Amino acid sequence: MKFLFADSLDFVDPNYDFLADRHGAKRVALHGDEFPHEFLDEVPYDGMLVSRGIVGDGPVAGKYTDAQIMRFRREGARSFLRFEEARFPDTMMMGDCGAFTYRAMAVPPYGGEDTAEFYADGRFTHGCSPDHIIFDFDAPISARTIEEVPEDVRDRYEVTLQNAAEFKAAAKAIGPGFTPMGVIQGWSAASMADAAADLVKMGYDYLALGGTVPLKIHQLRQALAAIRSSIPSDTRLHVLGFGKIECLADLEHFGVTSFDTTSPLVRAFKDAKKNYWMRDAAGDLSYYTAIRIPQATENNKLKAKAREGSVNQEEIRVLESAALVAVREMAGRTGGIDDALDAVMEYWAILNWDEEASPSRRAAAATRQRAVYARTLGERPWEDCTCRVCREGGVEALIFRNSNRNKRRGMHNLHVFHRHLQKFRTTEA
Numbered sequence: 001m002k003f004l005f006a007d008s009l010d011f012v013d014p015n016y017d018f019l020a021d022r023h024g025a026k027r028v029a030l031h032g033d034e035f036p037h038e039f040l041d042e043v044p045y046d047g048m049l050v051s052r053g054i055v056g057d058g059p060v061a062g063k064y065t066d067a068q069i070m071r072f073r074r075e076g077a078r079s080f081l082r083f084e085e086a087r088f089p090d091t092m093m094m095g096d097c098g099a100f101t102y103r104a105m106a107v108p109p110y111g112g113e114d115t116a117e118f119y120a121d122g123r124f125t126h127g128c129s130p131d132h133i134i135f136d137f138d139a140p141i142s143a144r145t146i147e148e149v150p151e152d153v154r155d156r157y158e159v160t161l162q163n164a165a166e167f168k169a170a171a172k173a174i175g176p177g178f179t180p181m182g183v184i185q186g187w188s189a190a191s192m193a194d195a196a197a198d199l200v201k202m203g204y205d206y207l208a209l210g211g212t213v214p215l216k217i218h219q220l221r222q223a224l225a226a227i228r229s230s231i232p233s234d235t236r237l238h239v240l241g242f243g244k245i246e247c248l249a250d251l252e253h254f255g256v257t258s259f260d261t262t263s264p265l266v267r268a269f270k271d272a273k274k275n276y277w278m279r280d281a282a283g284d285l286s287y288y289t290a291i292r293i294p295q296a297t298e299n300n301k302l303k304a305k306a307r308e309g310s311v312n313q314e315e316i317r318v319l320e321s322a323a324l325v326a327v328r329e330m331a332g333r334t335g336g337i338d339d340a341l342d343a344v345m346e347y348w349a350i351l352n353w354d355e356e357a358s359p360s361r362r363a364a365a366a367t368r369q370r371a372v373y374a375r376t377l378g379e380r381p382w383e384d385c386t387c388r389v390c391r392e393g394g395v396e397a398l399i400f401r402n403s404n405r406n407k408r409r410g411m412h413n414l415h416v417f418h419r420h421l422q423k424f425r426t427t428e429a
Contacts, residue, residue: 001252002046003421004094004260005414006241007081008054009063011035012411016404018396021295023404030068036265036411037083040388044414047091047125049260050077052110052118053098059109060101076123092258095119096128096183096240099210103133106152107159112166120174126206127171128240129164131183132156133211137219143188153187160185161198168202181208181238189219189226197230206236206257213241217250224254245417246285248424264417265410269400273372276398276409277416278381283427285420288376290400290409291327291344294351296320298402301351311350319347324399330377331395337377345370387415 011033015024027033037043056062057069064072072080077093085091095118097110110118110130119127134156138144146154164182171180182199184207186192192209199207209227212220220239227237239251242259251259267274274287296302296316305311326343329335345366354362382390382397389397389412397409 001248001256001421001425002092002258003418004047004049004092004258005036005045005265006049006051006260006262007035008262010265010407010410012039012404012407014039018393018405021402035081035083036414037088039408039411040415042415042418043088043091044411044418045091046258047094048077048081048083049094049096050081050122050124051096051098051101052115053101057118058114060098062098062101073118073121076121078123092126093122093124094126094128094181094238094260095122095124096208097130099131099133099183100213100241103135107155108132108163110163112163112168113170115163115167116170116174119171119178124178126179126181128181128183128208128210129160129167131160131163131185131210134185134187135211135214136187137215137223138188140189140222143190146191149187157185157187157191157195161195164199164204165202168204179206180204181206183207183240184209184227185211186223189222192223193226193230196227200231200235205234206238207231208238208240210240212239213243217244217247220244220247221250221254224250224256228254248421252424264413265407268410268413269406275400276376276381277413278384279416279420279423283423285416288379288381288398289372290398290406291373291376292351292400293320293323293327293344293347294401299351305350305353310353310355316347316350319343319350323347327377327395327399331380331382337374340377341370341374344373385412385416387412389415 013023013027014034015027017024053060054062055064055069055072078084083093097108097115102109108130112130115130134153136153160183168180171178182202182204184192184195184199186195196207209223236257237255239256239259242261243263245261245263264277273289275290276288278286280286296313302311302316306313323343326335326340330337330340348369349366376398382394389408393408396405397412399405
């Protein structure tokens with residue numbers, strides 16, 4: 001079961017100066033920055049997925065500049081991402097259309113033929129047919145027929161299959177080194193199974209299940225069970241955007257060949273608690289909360305408080321500096337954990353001050369947060385990890401503060417998750 005990382009131009013400056021909080025001298029953005037597979041000692045995934053919606057050609061605005069789009073299509077995805085097959089053999093370079101980016105449109109902005117051209121230019125090894133997300137999911141007992149669903153749902157289902165048929169024919173021109181993947185969409189497990197069976201009839205032997213992000217795990221199990229019962233056992237199956245990564249056994253149970261996710265990286269800075277990952281003694285993933293010490297002059301919440309006059313910027317700069325110094329001294333064993341927690345919580349109290357909350361409620365929130373931070377700092381997880389992020393950055397990897405720290409922590413999570421998946425594969429085998 002292969003893990004593909006869905007890239008969104010996620011890189012770090014390898015020469016970033018944590019103490020001065022600035023980029024390395026003579027840094028050239030992107031060219032001098034490093035992707036996870038370049039920064040870490042080992043590639044932390046089995047392939048990469050690039051969404052057309054993230055690249056942003058055509059009517060969908062993505063993250064690439066016009067110059068980057070031109071270079072991407074001229075040089076190909078592997079060259080642009082510096083993920084060359086010679087250096088990273090047996091890896092996949094997969095494309096999809098990024099259906100979530102155009103979910104509000106009545107019809108997908110891409111067709112089968114132009115998508116095949118996009119994959120050919122990008123020299124992808126695998127590519128998904130253009131689909132249109134269906135957000136409904138009926139319980140088995142109340143699953144609707146195609147005649148019973150709203151017109152919008154029916155249109156999305158039918159255009160996904162029509163595009164798949166057009167794409168399958170157009171993809172032949174790309175050549176034998178490319179594997180077309182038919183995308184499954186549906187409003188119920190039964191409709192997804194019907195779509196999967198239709199895609200196999202079109203000639204697809206590698207299917208991708210879309211629209212899984214809003215599904216609960218029991219709904220995903222229902223969908224996978226129904227799909228598996230409707231297609232040959234040797235038909236490969238990919239799950240697009242699989243965020244429920246604690247449920248790897250379910251993917252294995254239903255014979256999933258591959259999946260993609262950004263969760264290990266994005267949870268480093270988007271999750272409220274699960275920011276830094278480790279494997280515990282039982283072989284499960286465990287999580288730590290990063291210590292939030294935002295930049296006083298850059299944080300939007302603090303800037304708003306300063307504008308309204310509720311905080312003094314010079315005072316919060318002093319608190320910010322004191323928190324950083326205390327955490328670093330604790331990590332270097334020249335300072336105590338209580339001193340570090342006192343400094344961090346003094347800054348936290350300013351950052352999270354809620355004048356409408358009662359004193360007892362504020363005190364209770366502070367007590368809970370101090371306990372969370374006490375576990376992170378007290379257990380010193382960065383000392384048990386040998387990845388480059390922790391080896392070079394130490395406690396900086398646990399400080400929630402600007403992109404270069406936060407994405408480094410995400411790269412550490414990718415390293416841990418890939419190791420976890422390898423152990424999972426061994427156990428399951």
